[in-house]
Amino acid sequence: MRNIDIDSLEIFKAVVDCGGVTRAAVRLNRVQSNITTRVKNLEERLQVSLFHRESGKLVLTAEGQKLLTYAERLLRLSAEAEAALMSRLPSGALRIGTLESTAAARLPPLLSSYHERYPEVRIELVTGDTTSMIERVRNFDVQAAFVSEPFRADDLETCLAFSEELALIAPKNVVSITEARKLAQRTVIAFATGCSYRRILENWLSASRIMPGRVLELASYHAITACVAAGSGIGIMPRSVLKAVNAGGQVQALPLSPEFSQTRTHLVWRVGYSSLALEALQEELRRFDSD
Amino acid sequence: MRNIDIDSLEIFKAVVDCGGVTRAAVRLNRVQSNITTRVKNLEERLQVSLFHRESGKLVLTAEGQKLLTYAERLLRLSAEAEAALMSRLPSGALRIGTLESTAAARLPPLLSSYHERYPEVRIELVTGDTTSMIERVRNFDVQAAFVSEPFRADDLETCLAFSEELALIAPKNVVSITEARKLAQRTVIAFATGCSYRRILENWLSASRIMPGRVLELASYHAITACVAAGSGIGIMPRSVLKAVNAGGQVQALPLSPEFSQTRTHLVWRVGYSSLALEALQEELRRFDSD
DNA sequence: GTCTATGTTTCTCAATTTGAGAACTTCCCA
DNA sequence: TGGGAAGTTCTCAAATTGAGAAACATAGAC
Numbered sequence: 001m002r003n004i005d006i007d008s009l010e011i012f013k014a015v016v017d018c019g020g021v022t023r024a025a026v027r028l029n030r031v032q033s034n035i036t037t038r039v040k041n042l043e044e045r046l047q048v049s050l051f052h053r054e055s056g057k058l059v060l061t062a063e064g065q066k067l068l069t070y071a072e073r074l075l076r077l078s079a080e081a082e083a084a085l086m087s088r089l090p091s092g093a094l095r096i097g098t099l100e101s102t103a104a105a106r107l108p109p110l111l112s113s114y115h116e117r118y119p120e121v122r123i124e125l126v127t128g129d130t131t132s133m134i135e136r137v138r139n140f141d142v143q144a145a146f147v148s149e150p151f152r153a154d155d156l157e158t159c160l161a162f163s164e165e166l167a168l169i170a171p172k173n174v175v176s177i178t179e180a181r182k183l184a185q186r187t188v189i190a191f192a193t194g195c196s197y198r199r200i201l202e203n204w205l206s207a208s209r210i211m212p213g214r215v216l217e218l219a220s221y222h223a224i225t226a227c228v229a230a231g232s233g234i235g236i237m238p239r240s241v242l243k244a245v246n247a248g249g250q251v252q253a254l255p256l257s258p259e260f261s262q263t264r265t266h267l268v269w270r271v272g273y274s275s276l277a278l279e280a281l282q283e284e285l286r287r288f289d290s291d
Numbered sequence: 292m293r294n295i296d297i298d299s300l301e302i303f304k305a306v307v308d309c310g311g312v313t314r315a316a317v318r319l320n321r322v323q324s325n326i327t328t329r330v331k332n333l334e335e336r337l338q339v340s341l342f343h344r345e346s347g348k349l350v351l352t353a354e355g356q357k358l359l360t361y362a363e364r365l366l367r368l369s370a371e372a373e374a375a376l377m378s379r380l381p382s383g384a385l386r387i388g389t390l391e392s393t394a395a396a397r398l399p400p401l402l403s404s405y406h407e408r409y410p411e412v413r414i415e416l417v418t419g420d421t422t423s424m425i426e427r428v429r430n431f432d433v434q435a436a437f438v439s440e441p442f443r444a445d446d447l448e449t450c451l452a453f454s455e456e457l458a459l460i461a462p463k464n465v466v467s468i469t470e471a472r473k474l475a476q477r478t479v480i481a482f483a484t485g486c487s488y489r490r491i492l493e494n495w496l497s498a499s500r501i502m503p504g505r506v507l508e509l510a511s512y513h514a515i516t517a518c519v520a521a522g523s524g525i526g527i528m529p530r531s532v533l534k535a536v537n538a539g540g541q542v543q544a545l546p547l548s549p550e551f552s553q554t555r556t557h558l559v560w561r562v563g564y565s566s567l568a569l570e571a572l573q574e575e576l577r578r579f580d581s582d
Numbered sequence: 583g584t585c586t587a588t589g590t591t592t593c594t595c596a597a598t599t600t601g602a603g604a605a606c607t608t609c610c611c612a
Numbered sequence: 613t614g615g616g617a618a619g620t621t622c623t624c625a626a627a628t629t630g631a632g633a634a635a636c637a638t639a640g641a642c
Contacts (some may be wrong), residue, residue, distance in 0.1 A: 081361035
């Protein structure tokens with residue numbers, strides 16, 4: 001026993017509270033001798049006397065008083081720790097990865113409702129693309145992540161979170177897909193390489209036999225809309241994001257054929273890795289789904 | 292072990308910090324097997340898994356993360372408790388009894404200097420008369436008390452704190468002791484019966500063969516001066532208090548013969564009952580004495 | 583005074599917990 | 613395919629803990 005042990009403190013406190021070894025023993029379901037001994041050991045351990053022993057009475061010393069306040073704090077804290085860990089209610093930190101798009105368009109209402117239900121959970125968001133998120137899940141850097149099809153994650157568990165409809169984003173003055181194709185030959189504006197949407201955009205381009213002149217990599221949907229609005233090129237994004245970033249007035253959305261436009265966002269996590277907070281998040285997703 | 296024990300938490304934290312059982316063992320001067328076992332026991336105890344065990348690596352689970360923050364707080368707190376108790380520096384609460392007069396005239400500079408030197412000590416003052424203070428010391432209600440001669444306290448340790456010169460307090464218009472004696476036949480204004488100064492005053496009255504008409508018992512020196520100033524009777528108080536309550540303009544002090552006027556204030560405490568904070572107070576008294 | 587009720591402390595012994603060391607297992611990497 | 617690094621399991625000895633009996637102390641009651 002290198003550190004003070006909490007049991008000793010509990011015994012000590014019981015003696016103080018009950019004003020005696022015997023009653024403390026009753027309260028703690030221990031034997032008197034045990035109480036006496038533990039208190040003496042504690043005194044020896046700390047090299048102070050905690051009680052004045054006079055005429056069969058135990059009265060706290062100044063040192064004892066000092067220890068008592070610590071003992072109470074430690075007991076409270078340890079009880080709290082134990083309760084937090086053993087309780088079947090979510091608490092602690094929930095660190096999840098997410099795509100920019102999901103964070104922008106989908107998470108606000110979800111997380112707000114989640115927070116209301118489980119205020120004990122502190123949520124941390126990490127944004128990034130699908131590929132890097134899957135890596136982070138594997139590395140235990142995040143407990144789960146929202147990622148978008150297509151992705152490979154045979155070793156992870158997944159559940160469907162949201163269905164998205166992707167649209168081409170083009171400057172206002174572009175009126176047809178044909179015209180958009182032409183623009184794409186000049187510049188494509190997209191997230192970094194790991195982004196699923198960008199991969200879809202590239203698939204569409206290649207199906208249309210277009211080789212983009214250059215790719216402008218940006219890090220936020222606001223930046224992308226701004227560049228597209230400025231006529232720099234075309235981009236791709238879910239309609240839900242387009243709505244969320246309020247970009248309808250600046251750019252226009254051109255429909256893609258369903259084979260390209262339909263994509264789904266999943267929540268993924270390590271097999272067997274589940275925490276109460278995470279389970280609650282899945283539950284919350286189902287709740288939103290059924291609405 | 293009914294409560295979580297801090298050693299287990301220390302081991303747990305070391306494993307997290309060092310990222311492995313082996314290094315944790317080195318850090319704590321324990322054997323690896325011990326670390327492994329304690330962590331497993333802890334997990335069993337709390338009925339959660341704290342680490343993901345995969346390919347010889349230990350990675351914190353969400354529950355583990357939750358425990359970690361508690362573990363850190365508990366370790367800090369217990370270390371602080373131990374340090375506070377074992378340190379040779381005064382800290383905690385120092386509860387001392389004092390006479391009104393001492394509190395008014397002597398303690399302010401003493402305690403202010405004490406506080407500056409030992410900011411960790413929280414001082415609590417209880418005021419009352421000599422008799423009740425001695426009782427409180429005996430009952431461990433206060434750790435020590437300032438009391439005034441004469442008092443009986445064979446079972447207590449004492450040290451001289453202050454020397455006081457008592458003076459009769461009379462209304463401004465009373466010019467001689469004789470006149471004061473006359474006034475005393477009407478009314479004597481004093482603290483409650485336990486007060487040493489009152490006893491001295493009574494001794495003086497009885498030596499002067501005066502039987503006071505009535506005794507007006509008040510609880511503060513300000514009240515006493517006010518009554519005396521109003522001509523209600525005479526009182527007694529140390530000159531130091533007279534100065535401290537700034538009563539010079541309202542009443543006048545008449546000298547008593549030395550056998551009555553000289554009295555001393557002592558600090559008393561239970562034999563063998565000494566705390567660092569109390570020792571420091573005695574030290575502080577000596578320091579003031581030699582100034 | 584002596585007795586009794588109520589406490590605390592001491593002592594001994596058995597049960598439990600802890601720690602060391604060696605053997606065993608895994609996985610990674612050259 | 614054979615080390616090396618890391619974690620786990622096993623066994624045994626040592627330390628700690630808890631129960632119970634007995635000794636010891638004190639304050640009232642008679």
